[in-house]
Structure formats: structure tokens, C-alpha cells
Amino acid sequence: MASVEPTRMEKIVSLAKRRGFIFPGSEIYGGLAGVWDYGPLGSALKFNYKQAWWDFMVRQREGIFGFQAAILMNPKVWEASGHTEAFADPLVECKTCHERLRADQDDEIKAHGEMHQGKGEPAVWTEPKQFNLLVEARIGAVEGEKASVYLRGEITQGVHVNFKNVLDSMHPKIPFGIAQIGKAFRNEITPGNFTYRMREFEQMELQYYVRPDEAEAMAAFDMWKQERMQWYLALGFDPKKLRFREHAPDERAHYARAAWDIEYETPFGWKEAEGIHHRGDWDLTRHAKFSGQDLSYFDAETNERFVPWVIETSVGVERTLMYLLLDAYHEEDDRVVLRLHPRIAPYKVAVFPLLRNRPDLVKKAEEIYRELKKHFSVAWDDRGNIGKRYYSQDEIGTPWCVTVDFQTLEDETVTVRDRDTMKQERAAIGELTGYFQKRV
Numbered sequence: 282m283a284s285v286e287p288t289r290m291e292k293i294v295s296l297a298k299r300r301g302f303i304f305p306g307s308e309i310y311g312g313l314a315g316v317w318d319y320g321p322l323g324s325a326l327k328f329n330y331k332q333a334w335w336d337f338m339v340r341q342r343e344g345i346f347g348f349q350a351a352i353l354m355n356p357k358v359w360e361a362s363g364h365t366e367a368f369a370d371p372l373v374e375c376k377t378c379h380e381r382l383r384a385d386q387d388d389e390i391k392a393h394g395e396m397h398q399g400k401g402e403p404a405v406w407t408e409p410k411q412f413n414l415l416v417e418a419r420i421g422a423v424e425g426e427k428a429s430v431y432l433r434g435e436i437t438q439g440v441h442v443n444f445k446n447v448l449d450s451m452h453p454k455i456p457f458g459i460a461q462i463g464k465a466f467r468n469e470i471t472p473g474n475f476t477y478r479m480r481e482f483e484q485m486e487l488q489y490y491v492r493p494d495e496a497e498a499m500a501a502f503d504m505w506k507q508e509r510m511q512w513y514l515a516l517g518f519d520p521k522k523l524r525f526r527e528h529a530p531d532e533r534a535h536y537a538r539a540a541w542d543i544e545y546e547t548p549f550g551w552k553e554a555e556g557i558h559h560r561g562d563w564d565l566t567r568h569a570k571f572s573g574q575d576l577s578y579f580d581a582e583t584n585e586r587f588v589p590w591v592i593e594t595s596v597g598v599e600r601t602l603m604y605l606l607l608d609a610y611h612e613e614d615d616r617v618v619l620r621l622h623p624r625i626a627p628y629k630v631a632v633f634p635l636l637r638n639r640p641d642l643v644k645k646a647e648e649i650y651r652e653l654k655k656h657f658s659v660a661w662d663d664r665g666n667i668g669k670r671y672y673s674q675d676e677i678g679t680p681w682c683v684t685v686d687f688q689t690l691e692d693e694t695v696t697v698r699d700r701d702t703m704k705q706e707r708a709a710i711g712e713l714t715g716y717f718q719k720r721v
């Protein structure tokens with residue numbers, strides 16, 4: 282039988298598992314649909330990715346404040362935000378096998394029908410029913426008295442319900458933003474495509490408060506659209522695989538007045554990476570109404586009191602990291618290379634002694650390894666030959682490899698090999714830290 286070439290997606294899933302990036306959640310028990318665990322390299326990659334977002338969105342700007350709200354919130358939050366009522370997907374059920382699919386996923390419904398047809402069975406669908414995506418949990422000590430709460434379906438609400446706390450503690454001048462990174466949970470009907478649609482995932486969001494003025498809001502909306510696209514380009518994404526797409530009015534979330542996605546061209550089509558939404562005064566007005574608190578802003582410059590409007594940028598960490606892996610993955614001659622931006626690569630540098638059985642080389646390499654580790658995440662490898670070690674580091678995206686060889690013992694220089702060009706050059710040991718700092 283002819284062997285079937287694995288798809289690009291299968292190669293990424295396999296590399297992610299083999300090299301310690303991403304594993305199926307609770308795998309030894311057969312896994313849990315829509316849940317993935319991040320291994321030693323995956324957690325480093327995720328950490329670097331989130332930090333890069335934080336630097337870009339918070340640290341390097343004026344008037345953007347960080348926030349970390351709790352995942353568990355008073356259930357009234359979700360009534361006020363409209364999620365208990367409107368955070369739902371239409372679902373159809375196959376009358377033959379009772380599998381449930383999202384009514385808007387034509388490809389999956391078609392494939393399912395064909396699967397039954399192949400077995401000579403009908404696939405007859407029920408009418409679409411609304412299915413709420415909020416995940417419920419029960420908290421409290423005594424079984425009968427436990428209260429139902431929701432695991433947050435978006436990280437957004439934790440920011441809006443703290444609007445007054447931020448005003449009173451930070452006294453920000455409008456326009457200003459509150460940024461947050463954290464877990465969200467959705468009872469997705471059909472999780473799948475690796476980490477594309479998960480039931481537990483992380484979001485990175487900015488809620489940007491502006492005056493309630495359409496021209497000002499749209500200027501902020503356009504500014505953030507451009508800034509967010511710039512973020513993907515600065516990470517080295519292939520520009521041809523990125524585009525904007527405007528939501529049709531019937532496609533927008535219940536809170537959105539305008540919505541655009543940044544999309545990425547995956548092996549399964551153009552898909553959402555991030556949403557930029559004009560949320561108007563929906564959140565603050567609703568929370569003011571449901572909580573009975575005043576969530577308005579007083580503008581001392583104009584002597585006006587108003588409820589600000591919100592422009593939001595919202596991105597899924599795991600989903601876009603998967604796009605990044607798909608984008609960075611290259612097969613060249615006899616090597617696989619992940620061309621990750623040095624900033625987010627799990628290791629910045631790998632250090633090797635040319636021969637593992639030469640204590641003088643090993644000792645020198647260890648000294649360099651320990652020195653570089655003060656500044657960067659550094660890998661150590663002394664297995665097999667140098668060529669194999671290079672390829673092993675290429676596959677996990679390490680931008681540079683440092684080899685300690687016999688010349689090192691004579692003149693205190695090492696070989697630095699570049700992942701992308703595969704070029705090697707000599708560098709003085711004393712200058713290595715600066716050499717990498719300049720390039721990361």
C-alpha cells in the first residue's frame with residue numbers, strides 16, 4: 282500500500298508532541314476533548330509570546346493599565362453582560378448517530394453526511410437549537426448548598442466590572458486602556474483542529490475606553506486595527522497569509538457595533554486570529570444597570586460626565602501560537618527548521634562542546650553555558666555529532682548555536698552558527714552576551 286504523506290498540520294502536531302511543545306490534555310486517561318497541555322518548550326514559547334504581547338500593548342505605551350481579574354465571578358456578571366442569554370451557537374443533531382455539530386459548519390455537516398452515506402445510512406438533521414457556551418462550575422463546602430458559577434467565557438467582563446476601581450485608584454485620563462491576559466472557557470460543540478478551537482484557552486485583550494463619539498471611536502478602532510496587524514508582522518508572520526475581514530451585521534457578537542477580524546490562512550482555510558470590536562457602551566451600561574453602581578467617567582477638561590465607549594482587541598494565545606508554528610515550519614533539504622522570532626523562541630542559544638569526552642572542552646562550554654544562562658534561556662547538548670545537534674536545535678527554533686572547539690582553547694573564541702542562514706562565524710567569548718542581546 283502506498284504511504285500517505287502527512288499533512289502540514291499533522292507534521293506540526295507530531296513535532297509539538299515529540300519535542301515537548303504541546304500534549305493532549307490528561308493523555309494517559311485518554312485525553313479530554315478540546316484541552317491541551319503545554320510542555321517544557323511549549324510553556325516557554327507561550328510565556329515569551331504573552332510577554333511580547335504585554336510589552337507591545339502595555340509596557341511600551343502611555344495610558345494602558347494591566348489587570349488580572351479572577352476567573353470565577355458573581356453569576357450576575359454574566360446576566361448583565363448578556364452571555365447567559367446570547368452567548369450561544371446554533372446546534373443540529375444527527376438523527377442517525379446523535380452526534381451534534383454547529384449548524385454553521387457546512388463542511389463538517391457535509392463530511393458527516395457523506396460518512397453515513399458511505400455506510401448506506403441516512404444522515405437527517407434536527408432543526409437548529411441554541412446551545413449556550415458558558416461552562417458551569419459548583420462552589421461551596423456543603424454538597425446541597427453549593428452555588429453554581431460560570432467559568433468566564435471571555436476575560437473581558439473582569440475588566441469592565443472593575444472600571445470604577447481603576448478610575449478611583451489610577452485616575453486615568455480618557456482615552457485609556459485596560460489590558461489583561463488570562464484563561465477563558467467555552468463549552469464548544471465541536472472542538473478541534475489541534476488548538477484552533479479549544480474548551481479551555483487563554484486570551485490577551487485590551488479594553489480601550491474612549492469618549493462616546495462615533496468619530497473618536499472609529500479613529501481608535503482604525504488605530505488599533507493597524508497596531509494589531511503590525512504585531513503579527515513584527516513577529517515575522519508571512520504577510521501574504523494575513524488579512525482583515527469585516528463581520529457582516531448578522532455575524533457580530535451581541536455586544537458589537539462594528540467588528541473586524543485579523544485572519545490567517547491555515548491549511549483548513551482563512552480563519553480568525555483576533556477580533557477587533559466596537560463594543561459601544563454595552564458593557565458599562567449593563568453593569569451599571571445590574572449592579573446599581575455609577576460607572577460613568579468625569580472628564581475634568583470638558584466638565585462632562587459620560588459612559589465611555591469601548592474598543593476591544595481580543596486574541597487567543599493557543600490559536601495564534603498554532604498559526605505561528607504553521608508559519609514558522611519549513612522543510613529544507615534534509616532539515617526541518619522552525620523560523621521563530623528570537624524573541625519568542627523557547628531557547629535563544631544552545632551551547633555544545635565539540636567532543637563530550639574531552640574534559641577541557643566540556644569545562645569551557647559549561648562556563649559559557651552558565652554565563653549565558655544569566656541572561657537568556659539556553660540549551661545544552663553534548664549528544665551525537667555537531668551536525669545532528671544543529672538539526673535538533675533547528676527543529677525547535679533555537680536561533681543560535683555556540684560550539685566550543687580546539688581553537689577556543691587557544692584564542693578564547695567560539696563558533697556561532699545561525700539557524701536561518703546556517704552560516705558560522707567566530708566570536709570572542711567575552712562578547713557573546715552582547716552579541717545575542719543585540720540580536721534578540
Ligand code: GAP
Pocket residue numbers: 434435436437467469476477478479480482484486553554555556593595596597598599600601
Ligand atoms: N472578548 C471578545 C471575545 O472573546 P471572540 O471573538 O469570541 O471575542 C477572541 O474571541 C479570540 O479568542 C478569537 O479571535 C480567538 O483567537 C480566541 N478564541 C475564541 N474561542 C476560542 C476557542 N474555542 N479556542 C481557542 N481560541 C479561541
